Amino acid sequence: MEVSVTVNGSQVAGDVADRMLLVHFLRERANLTATKVGCDTSSCGACTVLLDGQSVKSCTVLAAQADGRDVTTVEGLSSGPDELHAVQQAFRAEHALQCGFCTPGMVMAAVSLLAENATPTEDEVRSGLEGNLCRCTGYHNIVRAVLAAAEAAAGSSGGPSPQASTVVAAEGNGAQ
Amino acid sequence: MIPASFTYKRARSADEAVALIAEHGDEAKYLAGGQSLLPLMKLRLAAPETLVDVGRLDELSYISDQDSHISIGALTSHHELATSELLSRELPLLAYAAAQVGDPQIRHRGTIGGSLAHADPAADLPAVALALDATLVARGPAGVREIGAHDFFLSLFETALQPGELLTEIRVPKPAQAGWSYQKFTKRAIDWAIVGVAVQGGNVALVNMAQTPVRAGMVEQALAAGAGPGEAAERAADATSPADDLNATTDYRKHLAKVLVRRAIEQARGRS
Numbered sequence: 001m002e003v004s005v006t007v008n009g010s011q012v013a014g015d016v017a018d019r020m021l022l023v024h025f026l027r028e029r030a031n032l033t034a035t036k037v038g039c040d041t042s043s044c045g046a047c048t049v050l051l052d053g054q055s056v057k058s059c060t061v062l063a064a065q066a067d068g069r070d071v072t073t074v075e076g077l078s079s080g081p082d083e084l085h086a087v088q089q090a091f092r093a094e095h096a097l098q099c100g101f102c103t104p105g106m107v108m109a110a111v112s113l114l115a116e117n118a119t120p121t122e123d124e125v126r127s128g129l130e131g132n133l134c135r136c137t138g139y140h141n142i143v144r145a146v147l148a149a150a151e152a153a154a155g156s157s158g159g160p161s162p163q164a165s166t167v168v169a170a171e172g173n174g175a176q
Numbered sequence: 177m178i179p180a181s182f183t184y185k186r187a188r189s190a191d192e193a194v195a196l197i198a199e200h201g202d203e204a205k206y207l208a209g210g211q212s213l214l215p216l217m218k219l220r221l222a223a224p225e226t227l228v229d230v231g232r233l234d235e236l237s238y239i240s241d242q243d244s245h246i247s248i249g250a251l252t253s254h255h256e257l258a259t260s261e262l263l264s265r266e267l268p269l270l271a272y273a274a275a276q277v278g279d280p281q282i283r284h285r286g287t288i289g290g291s292l293a294h295a296d297p298a299a300d301l302p303a304v305a306l307a308l309d310a311t312l313v314a315r316g317p318a319g320v321r322e323i324g325a326h327d328f329f330l331s332l333f334e335t336a337l338q339p340g341e342l343l344t345e346i347r348v349p350k351p352a353q354a355g356w357s358y359q360k361f362t363k364r365a366i367d368w369a370i371v372g373v374a375v376q377g378g379n380v381a382l383v384n385m386a387q388t389p390v391r392a393g394m395v396e397q398a399l400a401a402g403a404g405p406g407e408a409a410e411r412a413a414d415a416t417s418p419a420d421d422l423n424a425t426t427d428y429r430k431h432l433a434k435v436l437v438r439r440a441i442e443q444a445r446g447r448s
Contacts, residue, residue: 018182042215060214109281
């Protein structure tokens with residue numbers, strides 16, 4: 001069938017098999033390979049992207065279901081390769097990744113979480129990331145990073161670090 | 177993994193969905209959020225020839241207060257249930273249980289109607305619908321009919337929906353007794369319940385203790401006769417037939433049901 005999906009602000013259209021999964025559409029048609037196929041069974045969250053602003057597991061969504069809708073992948077979070085989104089910046093600052101395989105999905109799940117709850121507690125971050133598995137970090141630094149990103153966005157408790165405030169400013173200038 | 181080939185059809189209205197299913201016969205299935213069906217199709221445990229996507233029928237996504245009951249469109253997502261102020265006020269059991277389904281990504285896509293029609297005995301919302309004495313509204317070629325939740329779940333993945341019928345609405349009476357609890361035991365956060373318990377007032381329903389969600393009738397009788405939580409919970413595994421599988425043995429599940437029922441009754445009483 002013909003599908004047309006707005007991916008990171010650009011139209012990606014084409015004739016796809018009815019059974020094509022969104023994750024394969026993103027990787028093979030949009031050539032955006034940051035989104036990973038991990039478990040391929042809706043468990044690990046490595047394929048997490050935003051569909052109309054909400055996190056979904058793109059291995060469990062048909063490309064046809066995304067037809068006419070907006071998809072954001074981790075490549076679309078910042079305005080360019082030299083820019084980092086506040087959540088990406090926080091992951092870097094807090095050492096929230098090791099091998100990096102889960103990171104694109106983890107970042108997208110965190111972005112969705114913060115969009116729904118800008119000031120989560122640590123427990124809310126942990127439950128908000130339940131759909132994403134990481135085999136390296138033990139999660140502590142990931143949770144710290146999400147809390148730091150929330151704090152930087154709020155500009156609270158003594159002010160964010162200079163790096164974070166730069167990124168937040170860039171985001172405010174239209175990176176989303 | 178990718179599903180076996182199928183033909184995808186997108187319905188623009190509930191009537192069109194029913195017509196499309198009728199046109200494509202027995203091997204056609206409705207696709208709502210797809211969070212249960214697509215994984216089964218990827219594992220080739222399901223291979224419908226045609227999928228009729230009802231996922232965009234906004235007319236079936238709503239939560240509305242009808243005085244005596246709350247009406248919920250079948251395509252209302254778990255996320256919408258979990259974050260609804262109306263539900264957290266009127267049906268906190270349903271709002272809370274919806275927040276325990278899968279994980280945030282699954283809750284964004286998955287729907288209450290999809291979960292009930294899929295009828296996995298390990299799912300959260302079917303038992304909650306039973307505990308709340310919900311009425312399910314189905315639309316089919318022969319028209320609209322209402323099915324009580326207690327008549328809806330027939331067997332493993334089998335419901336009272338006739339071929340071609342689309343579940344459109346869930347009507348939940350406002351509970352007469354306020355106390356509620358939902359207890360779910362899993363090994364990992366996003367797993368299906370090994371055993372779960374939904375309590376609303378004196379109603380007690382069990383997750384994953386039989387081929388369908390079931391009411392714990394003996395517990396309810398004991399409570400009605402004045403038994404305390406511990407005494408009533410001793411009857412939790414009566415007349416159940418839980419599976420023996422990799423997650424738990426039958427005996428373990430029976431033991432777990434008693435523990436969770438006691439906790440649930442105690443918590444519900446603390447809230448009443």
